[in-house]
Amino acid sequence: MSVSISLFPVVDEVIFQRLGFEAGPYMFYYTYEREERPLEVEDLGDGSSLKLVDPKGDWNPEDYGFFVRREVVIRHPHVLFGPKGVAPMGSSVGLSMLWLSRSSAVRGAAPFKIPIKNDTAAAVRNVEYEFPPGMLRGEFILTTSLFLLEGGVRSREEMHLAQYPGTILGDLDRFKIVIDGRGSMFPILEIREPSQPLWRVECNWSDPLVDAFDTDSVVIYLNASHPGYKELVQGDLKESYLLKEVTASALHVIIQQAQNSEYWGDIKDGKAEHGSIGEALHYFITTLDWNTESPEQLARSIRSYLDRGM
Amino acid sequence: MPMKWRTITKKEAEDIFEKWDERPTVDCDPEFMRLRTDLLNELNKIRDKLAIVPEPDNRLGYEFDLQFGLVFYQVLVDRFSFTQRLASDDGVWRYLSMRVLPDIVNLRYGLRPQRFYGTPRRIWLKAIWWYIHLSWQGNIDDTYRILEKNTTDDIVQIVERPGPHGYRVELLRALMREYHYVRSTHTVEHRLLRKVMVLNTTRLSVIEPSLCADGEVGYVKELFKYFGYSDEQVTTGHRSFFGLRWPFTRVSSGRV
Numbered sequence: 001m002s003v004s005i006s007l008f009p010v011v012d013e014v015i016f017q018r019l020g021f022e023a024g025p026y027m028f029y030y031t032y033e034r035e036e037r038p039l040e041v042e043d044l045g046d047g048s049s050l051k052l053v054d055p056k057g058d059w060n061p062e063d064y065g066f067f068v069r070r071e072v073v074i075r076h077p078h079v080l081f082g083p084k085g086v087a088p089m090g091s092s093v094g095l096s097m098l099w100l101s102r103s104s105a106v107r108g109a110a111p112f113k114i115p116i117k118n119d120t121a122a123a124v125r126n127v128e129y130e131f132p133p134g135m136l137r138g139e140f141i142l143t144t145s146l147f148l149l150e151g152g153v154r155s156r157e158e159m160h161l162a163q164y165p166g167t168i169l170g171d172l173d174r175f176k177i178v179i180d181g182r183g184s185m186f187p188i189l190e191i192r193e194p195s196q197p198l199w200r201v202e203c204n205w206s207d208p209l210v211d212a213f214d215t216d217s218v219v220i221y222l223n224a225s226h227p228g229y230k231e232l233v234q235g236d237l238k239e240s241y242l243l244k245e246v247t248a249s250a251l252h253v254i255i256q257q258a259q260n261s262e263y264w265g266d267i268k269d270g271k272a273e274h275g276s277i278g279e280a281l282h283y284f285i286t287t288l289d290w291n292t293e294s295p296e297q298l299a300r301s302i303r304s305y306l307d308r309g310m
Numbered sequence: 311m312p313m314k315w316r317t318i319t320k321k322e323a324e325d326i327f328e329k330w331d332e333r334p335t336v337d338c339d340p341e342f343m344r345l346r347t348d349l350l351n352e353l354n355k356i357r358d359k360l361a362i363v364p365e366p367d368n369r370l371g372y373e374f375d376l377q378f379g380l381v382f383y384q385v386l387v388d389r390f391s392f393t394q395r396l397a398s399d400d401g402v403w404r405y406l407s408m409r410v411l412p413d414i415v416n417l418r419y420g421l422r423p424q425r426f427y428g429t430p431r432r433i434w435l436k437a438i439w440w441y442i443h444l445s446w447q448g449n450i451d452d453t454y455r456i457l458e459k460n461t462t463d464d465i466v467q468i469v470e471r472p473g474p475h476g477y478r479v480e481l482l483r484a485l486m487r488e489y490h491y492v493r494s495t496h497t498v499e500h501r502l503l504r505k506v507m508v509l510n511t512t513r514l515s516v517i518e519p520s521l522c523a524d525g526e527v528g529y530v531k532e533l534f535k536y537f538g539y540s541d542e543q544v545t546t547g548h549r550s551f552f553g554l555r556w557p558f559t560r561v562s563s564g565r566v
Contacts, residue, residue, distance in 0.1 A: 007516075062395060096521055100475035105398040105440075107476040109520045134393025141475070147521050166522030166529065204321055210429050212400070216319045273431070274474055 008162040009086050011146060011170025020075025020122070021172050026142065028052055030059050030066040039066060044178065051178040061179045065133040070097065072144060072172070074116065074123045080146070081118040083157040086169045090152030092117050093169065096145050097127050102275060103138025115149050139178045145171045187215045190224050198226040201250040203257045208277040209266055217277055220250045244306045251302055255281060255292060313341060313390050316409075317401025323408050323427035330421065334412030342410045345390055352381040353414060370418050372462045378414070379438035380450050386439070397443065403427075403436040411435065431470050441465045444482040456490035460503075464489075467503045471511065481519045484526040485510070485533070492539045499537070506533050 011019070028039040039059060042051040052059075052066070059066070072095065074080075081089050095112035110129035146169040148162050162169060205217035223229060232242050258264055258281055268285065272278025284290045288305050291297040316339060318326075326337075338346065356362075356377045362370065386392035396402050404427045407415050412426065415434050419425040425434045445468070447453045468482060489503055499505075510533055519529035534540070 062393070094521060096518065098518065102475050103398065104395060105472055105476045106394060106479055107473070108478065108480075109518050111521060134391075134395045137395040137398050145518075147518060149521075150523070162516075164517065164522075166517045166519060168516060168518055206320075206324070207429075211320065212430070216321065274472070 008160060008167070010162075010168070011080075011086055011172070015079060015086065016170075016172070018076060018079045020073075022073040022075065023144070023173050024071040024073075026050070026175065026177075027069045028066055029069070030054070030064050032056075032058055032064075048174065049176045049178065061133075061136055063133055065131050065135070067128060067130050068097075068142070069126070069128045070144075071124065071126050072112075074125070077116045077119050077121075077123045080116070080169075083155075083161075086146070086161065087148055088152050088154045088158045088161055088163070089118055092149045092152070094147050094149035095125050095127070096147055097129060098143040098145055099129070099131075099140050100143065101136055101138070101140035104136045104140065106135070116146075136179055138180050139176055141174060141176050143171050143174045145169075187213065187218055188220045188222060189215055191221045192225045193223050194225045196223055196226070198223055198228045198232065199246050199250070201253050203254060205277055208258055208261065208263050208281070209272040210276055210278075212275050213277045213280040218254055220246070222246070244303070248299070248302045248306055251284070252295075252299055255284070255290075255298060256295070259292065313345075314339075315392075315396055315402050316342075316405045317399060318404045318408060319401065320404065320427055323404045324423075326408050327421075327423055327426060330412075332421075334408075334416050334421070334426075336410070336412060338405075338409040345385070346410055348385050348389065349382065349411065349414070352385065353378065356381070369420075372460065372465075374418060375438050375441075375462060375465060376454070376457055376460070378418075379442045380454060382435070383439055383442040383446075384450055394443070397436070397439055400430050400433070400436070403433045407433060407435050431472075437465060437469045440469045440477075444468055444477060444479060445486040446483060447487060456487055459490070459493060463501070464503050467507050471507055473511070473514065478514075478519065478526075481526045481530070484530045488527075488530045488534055491541075492534050495541065496539050498539065502537065502539075505537060509533055509536060 026041065028041065029036050030039060031037070037054070037056065037059075040053045040055050042053050043049070044051055058064075074095075077093075079085060080093055081087055081091070087093050092115040094115050097110045097112070098107070099110070100107040110127055112125040112127040114123075114125060116123045116125070148165055148167045148169060151163045151165055154161060154163060199220060199222050201218075201220050203218050205211040208217075211217040222232060228242070232240060232246065234240065254277075258267060258277070263278065266272065267278040267281050270279075270282045270286070272282060285292055289301065290305065291301040329335075336346070356374070360373060360377065362374070407426045415426055419434055422428075424432045427433060431437065442453065445453055445457055447456060468486070485506070489506070492498060492502075513533070517529070519526045522529045524531075531541070
């Protein structure tokens, strides 16, 4: 659930808890020679990133579209309504599945079928949406959101509430679905170079404010021919301290490389394009709170972040 | 037999660009020659229509972007099954710009690296494809009609504001149609589209236009109405929109 500063009340932690939101799983299907076939969903590790896999191996996102279906329950819909809620008593609220995809450069919204009214009975709602072939690339985000469907009449105590139909009243949950590759993970590639070091980092960008944060512009190579490689990838990758150490050192190099360039001021000011290296670095230093004041503090704050869970 | 679309990396594009000497070289997979030939034929027709004189310093402008953009879009989509998915891949645009159609890019912009591969949103072929895609009215003639009075700045306003999570295609198509309509019924101020797009960005932080009472069309009318371009016949049935002005005025003032 995510909340941003708003001029009107939206679903916050308190309302969310009282709402009794029960999220059904997303179900994905595609049609193959007029037969409906399920796509399997593989959890990519953090519980909210999923990858679509066709057990029969026929599906690909270029030639096939797919359907997504979901059922959700709101146990106590009345919590949403009235002066302490997010919508006027007499209004109706819609549920919507927003789909967002920076990598495909497009986004849209699919409303659930039946609106939610001020009611004490649980609301069970369904959505189905078709993504045509050749539309999505890379990954997309599915957000289940509440929105004001019909404003209705506001009482004197409800004047602070949202009134314009289409206003988003809060997100209930959010998943990332990967359809190509492994998703936009960290740009790490494996190489085999006997008698070379265990890892190295390359910064090939020409303009970090524009160039994408991918293996074209910045890449960490892990050398599978090195004797130490076994230790690097042993067991659960998230628990590998050696991998964390490599990642931390590489990030340190990348940030210092950017710091020494003419672009650093703009990166710090958040002026980089979406999806660029500059945006990623800006995110590291602002949201993740990495301290770039000195090399010592940078080394320390990167490791402290990675230890909290990468 | 479907086309096997190729991609090149930014680094590869850079290396090719550095080898060019005054003029770009065409060096594509044979499969792409049919696409190239089709587009060169179309280009010749446009040259005749616009009476382009092939002089070294003769820089082409918006009319060329629009005319070529329309045939480029239609040839790619209709004859070569080009998809939105491919259009979101900068590698595909780099290949088309550097290997297949470098002479056409050169004709429009000269050897400016950012128009070939350098700045993703400025890659010319990509920009004109998306400009047409986001303005598409179902066929080439209607699309031409709503776009013919625009300028290169309007291309920038539409294409270079993708938002953090991608374009809302239907919203932008409705917006471009309304922009044309407003301009054909009112005398409009300088850079109106830019102002509308800034207001749009502010409103999108709280509103999802496709979920509005009157959908994208109603939402878009309200954007233009904010700047005083309304259509009385349309607005009488849309009283509910009056409520919109209040919550946003403070947010948008100073930015518009």
